[in-house]
Amino acid sequence: MSALDILDGCAAELARDTGPAIAPARPVLRERGQREVFCGLTGIIWLHRKMQDAFFLVVGSRTCAHLLQSAAGVMIFAEPRFATAIMEERDLAGMVDAQDELDRVVNRLLERRPDIRTLFLVGSCPSEVIKLDLAKAAQRLGAVHMPRVRILNYSGSGIETTFTQGEDACLSALVPVMPALAADAPKELLIVGSLPDIVEDQFLRLFAEMGIAKVGCLPARNARDLPSVGPGTRYLLAQPFLGETAMALEGRGAQRIEALFPFGVDGTSDWLRAAGEAFGIDRDLTEQVIAPGRARAARALANLRPQLEGKRITFLPDSQLEVPLARFLQDELGMELVEVGTPYLHRAHLARELDRFGPNVRLSEGQHLDRQLDRVRADRPDITVCGLGLANPLEGEGLTTKWAIELVFSPIHGFDQAADLAELFARPLRRRDMLEI
Amino acid sequence: MQLAVWTYEGPPHVGAMRVATAMEKLHYVLHAPQGDTYADLLFTMIERRGKRPPVTYTTFEARDLGKDTAQIFQDAAREAVARFKPQAIIVGASCTAELIQDDPAGLSEAMGLPCPVIPLELPSYQRKENWGAAETFYQIVRTLADKSVVREPREGRPARVNILGPTALGFRHRDDLVEIRKILALLGVEVNLVAPLGATPEDITRIGQADFNIVLYPEIADEAARWLEKTFDQPAVRTVPIGVGATRSFIADVAELAGADPTPALGDTSSRMPWWSRSVDSTYLTSKRVFIFGDATHAVAAARIAREELGFEVCGLGCYSREFAREVRAEAARCGIEPLITDDHLAVEDAIAAAAPELVLGTQMERHIAKRLGIPCAVISAPVHVQDFPARHSPQMGFEGANVIFDTWVHPLVMGLEEHLLTMFREDFEFSDEAGASHHAAHSPRKASVQAVSEAPVEDIPAPAMADDDGTLWTVEAERELKKIPFFVRGKARRNTENFAAAEGRRQIDLETLYDAKAHYAR
Numbered sequence: 001m002s003a004l005d006i007l008d009g010c011a012a013e014l015a016r017d018t019g020p021a022i023a024p025a026r027p028v029l030r031e032r033g034q035r036e037v038f039c040g041l042t043g044i045i046w047l048h049r050k051m052q053d054a055f056f057l058v059v060g061s062r063t064c065a066h067l068l069q070s071a072a073g074v075m076i077f078a079e080p081r082f083a084t085a086i087m088e089e090r091d092l093a094g095m096v097d098a099q100d101e102l103d104r105v106v107n108r109l110l111e112r113r114p115d116i117r118t119l120f121l122v123g124s125c126p127s128e129v130i131k132l133d134l135a136k137a138a139q140r141l142g143a144v145h146m147p148r149v150r151i152l153n154y155s156g157s158g159i160e161t162t163f164t165q166g167e168d169a170c171l172s173a174l175v176p177v178m179p180a181l182a183a184d185a186p187k188e189l190l191i192v193g194s195l196p197d198i199v200e201d202q203f204l205r206l207f208a209e210m211g212i213a214k215v216g217c218l219p220a221r222n223a224r225d226l227p228s229v230g231p232g233t234r235y236l237l238a239q240p241f242l243g244e245t246a247m248a249l250e251g252r253g254a255q256r257i258e259a260l261f262p263f264g265v266d267g268t269s270d271w272l273r274a275a276g277e278a279f280g281i282d283r284d285l286t287e288q289v290i291a292p293g294r295a296r297a298a299r300a301l302a303n304l305r306p307q308l309e310g311k312r313i314t315f316l317p318d319s320q321l322e323v324p325l326a327r328f329l330q331d332e333l334g335m336e337l338v339e340v341g342t343p344y345l346h347r348a349h350l351a352r353e354l355d356r357f358g359p360n361v362r363l364s365e366g367q368h369l370d371r372q373l374d375r376v377r378a379d380r381p382d383i384t385v386c387g388l389g390l391a392n393p394l395e396g397e398g399l400t401t402k403w404a405i406e407l408v409f410s411p412i413h414g415f416d417q418a419a420d421l422a423e424l425f426a427r428p429l430r431r432r433d434m435l436e437i
Numbered sequence: 438m439q440l441a442v443w444t445y446e447g448p449p450h451v452g453a454m455r456v457a458t459a460m461e462k463l464h465y466v467l468h469a470p471q472g473d474t475y476a477d478l479l480f481t482m483i484e485r486r487g488k489r490p491p492v493t494y495t496t497f498e499a500r501d502l503g504k505d506t507a508q509i510f511q512d513a514a515r516e517a518v519a520r521f522k523p524q525a526i527i528v529g530a531s532c533t534a535e536l537i538q539d540d541p542a543g544l545s546e547a548m549g550l551p552c553p554v555i556p557l558e559l560p561s562y563q564r565k566e567n568w569g570a571a572e573t574f575y576q577i578v579r580t581l582a583d584k585s586v587v588r589e590p591r592e593g594r595p596a597r598v599n600i601l602g603p604t605a606l607g608f609r610h611r612d613d614l615v616e617i618r619k620i621l622a623l624l625g626v627e628v629n630l631v632a633p634l635g636a637t638p639e640d641i642t643r644i645g646q647a648d649f650n651i652v653l654y655p656e657i658a659d660e661a662a663r664w665l666e667k668t669f670d671q672p673a674v675r676t677v678p679i680g681v682g683a684t685r686s687f688i689a690d691v692a693e694l695a696g697a698d699p700t701p702a703l704g705d706t707s708s709r710m711p712w713w714s715r716s717v718d719s720t721y722l723t724s725k726r727v728f729i730f731g732d733a734t735h736a737v738a739a740a741r742i743a744r745e746e747l748g749f750e751v752c753g754l755g756c757y758s759r760e761f762a763r764e765v766r767a768e769a770a771r772c773g774i775e776p777l778i779t780d781d782h783l784a785v786e787d788a789i790a791a792a793a794p795e796l797v798l799g800t801q802m803e804r805h806i807a808k809r810l811g812i813p814c815a816v817i818s819a820p821v822h823v824q825d826f827p828a829r830h831s832p833q834m835g836f837e838g839a840n841v842i843f844d845t846w847v848h849p850l851v852m853g854l855e856e857h858l859l860t861m862f863r864e865d866f867e868f869s870d871e872a873g874a875s876h877h878a879a880h881s882p883r884k885a886s887v888q889a890v891s892e893a894p895v896e897d898i899p900a901p902a903m904a905d906d907d908g909t910l911w912t913v914e915a916e917r918e919l920k921k922i923p924f925f926v927r928g929k930a931r932r933n934t935e936n937f938a939a940a941e942g943r944r945q946i947d948l949e950t951l952y953d954a955k956a957h958y959a960r
């Protein structure tokens with residue numbers, strides 16, 4: 001009997017997926033209840049480092065400011081390129097015009113930070129609930145500060161976005177201001193999703209060796225230096241959480257190159273090969289270019305495989321990276337997937353990933369925290385991937401964990417990071433075995 | 438709207454969480470969106486708790502707005518009560534839920550839950566974390582205290598006391614409590630209950646049985662203590678025993694209310710701080726200039742210790758909590774300085790840079806500031822990072838707390854004889870500014886960004902002289918001489934010289950001015 005059958009309220013919610021992308025349909029456990037995830041504001045913590053000329057101004061409450069500082073924690077010592085305009089009673093009670101207040105705050109900020117070239121006004125739950133129109137504000141302020149500063153807006157609110165969806169919302173806001181690629185221009189490649197600079201450079205080198213001449217990145221390191229987009233654009237998603245951005249790009253004529261996500265040997269190879277094919281690159285050349293990286297990654301993974309093989313893993317919903325990472329751990333390291341939870345399942349983008357899952361993998365979408373923890377306790381996986389709020393409590397119950405947030409903050413894509421990625425899972429297990437206290 | 442990068446305090450519902458997490462068998466149903474669950478990590482990561490905070494978040498979404506957010510709240514409350522079987526629950530709204538006005542109080546009342554429900558009104562757009570903690574604790578006490586208790590007559594039994602204030606995520610609350618219990622044991626005073634830390638709602642019902650209260654952390658317990666004073670006629674000890682002097686007064690106050698002999702507690706032989714401070718090695722501490730910032734209680738206590746127990750000179754004092762600013766103002770007056778009452782860390786940074794202290798005592802924010810400015814620092818107050826929740830016993834209160842404080846504050850400073858060696862052999866290549874105090878390589882001061890001029894290699898300084906902010910001019914020669922002064926007193930030397938030059942009306946600071954100023958300030 002599986003854990004599902006014995007747990008109250010779980011079996012009933014198994015629904016047959018009828019999405020067109022997956023055939024045959026795989027059952028998905030859909031749950032609603034308490035969700036233990038960050039909101040989209042959290043994306044600011046890596047986005048503000050990635051886009052070096054951009055500043056993120058959250059229009060929110062003291063809670064939003066506190067979230068950013070707690071999630072950023074000890075990671076940031078320098079003065080960050082983000083801040084919160086904390087709304088106060090006066091703003092809500094209509095004693096002052098919130099739009100005027102925003103003008104005042106933005107003007108002061110831009111005065112103090114002349115290095116800012118792009119300013120994102122980021123909506124939060126409170127600003128959404130009181131319907132503070134940040135698009136209007138961005139337009140008005142943009143008219144004043146362009147061309148020195150471009151002002152854009154998106155919402156990272158917790159009532160609309162979950163953790164990495166904040167990046168999706170931010171990148172979608174950039175799409176309309178990308179320059180147009182002429183309709184008759186030759187095909188160009190676009191890598192979509194923020195990657196650590198070192199990984200981005202590795203990919204750019206590989207594409208250059210393959211002979212793909214024009215390759216752009218979204219986000220660009222310099223937000224005022226965006227790549228072009230148009231019908232000639234073929235884009236590769238580097239991250240699995242970019243549904244809105246993909247739609248916006250398609251709206252401008254770009255076409256997605258379908259591929260696995262670039263995690264591990266298989267994922268990275270598939271991703272690079274798919275690009276090669278889309279650009280009509282000679283297959284032998286592609287293989288020749290990726291061979292050294294493939295071999296290096298395979299060698300490095302072989303060292304880690306004995307530590308992870310046969311180990312059972314559960315993912316709690318967090319970053320939407322769960323599905324491709326689970327595929328990597330299953331296929332390349334021989335781990336057994338117990339439950340793969342994700343806050344949101346983008347069926348089309350993940351179709352190829354899901355095809356790889358074994359038949360017994362429990363796939364869940366959304367969350368009912370307490371029930372899910374009951375399942376973890378019943379399953380007793382060797383390792384559970386979860387958010388920061390849950391890691392120590394689960395360890396306290398004797399369950400080994402891996403904090404999911406590290407997966408978003410570390411370089412894990414591509415051949416040369418495949419072993420680093422595996423190591424993130426191997427280390428907690430090794431540590432558990434090392435400690436004799 | 439207020440522009441903030443870092444904040445000293447979270448929103449008021451985080452204060453409520455600190456109370457709920459400290460207590461046992463109490464549950465908090467918080468109407469809030471999913472992102473607000475970040476607050477769990479404050480307790481599980483920063484404080485390293487091995488248990489989830491007892492909080493159920495309703496995590497409503499945009500699509501629920503205007504439809505069934507009230508239903509979601511009721512479902513969450515019902516499930517939480519069924520699953521966790523608390524003795525009582527507190528219910529409330531975070532900033533977002535406050536705007537949608539679902540009225541968690543009314544909703545939960547209508548549900549007829551099988552346990553007491555304590556509704557919280559915590560205005561998120563006006564108040565902050567400490568206020569939220571105080572209000573939550575007050576509401577819990579007010580709702581649950583059994584008002585019919587009659588205290589037994591005092592004769593023939595030990596005095597009984599409530600210890601009020603310790604919470605989760607408090608700065609050294611766990612260890613302070615151990616010290617307070619030790620003192621009470623020496624005085625023969627019984628502890629009726631400690632709250633919030635470790636108390637159940639049932640424990641709170643018998644809060645009226647104590648003869649008096651100890652308000653350990655006024656920021657959290659003062660409100661409740663005032664109500665208890667009125668309702669149960671329980672006087673309160675309000676002396677916060679941080680520092681040797683304050684610990685002695687605290688013992689005297691408790692002994693008086695308990696009708697006990699203070700001698701056994703006053704004679705505690707583990708009090709080493711007074712001798713450590715009098716021993717000759719400590720001479721070099723004399724008049725070290727220290728800048729203090731934190732919550733009011735800890736800042737005031739630190740200022741007293743600095744002045745009276747270590748012989749420092751307090752050159753800056755402030756707090757981020759307006760509620761208790763009065764105490765800080767009074768203490769600042771005793772130090773002869775202007776208090777700094779602000780929750781804007783940039784203002785604090787400016788004040789520290791201007792004061793150029795030799796030691797900063799503050800929160801994690803001041804630690805970052807001090808690090809940037811290359812000034813030694815010790816942490817004395819919340820908010821703090823994970824490294825300020827040590828595994829070892831490390832109290833601030835009582836005589837042991839004073840011992841700990843001596844060690845913690847003196848450690849970041851350059852030690853006595855080393856100071857002389859640094860002065861005498863300035864040219865020794867190993868005595869570079871970056872080397873810092875020899876006993877902590879990892880924490881050695883770095884170049885200060887605000888002092889870019891003085892810290893830059895002399896060669897980089899444009900000839901013939903740099904105009905300072907206030908228009909005084911340092912000659913290259915004087916600037917180079919200043920470099921030879923050890924880093925930990927250079928800020929002071931620069932400031933003194935500039936003040937002296939300004940007072941004398943000298944437009945240029947040359948070698949002559951530098952040494953004239955040195956003579957002027959000689960003590």
Ligand code: SF4
Pocket residue numbers: 039040041060061063064065067123124125126156157158159470471472473532533
């Ligand atoms: S969930 Fe909403 S209110 Fe909470 S931190 Fe995120 S945006 Fe701010």
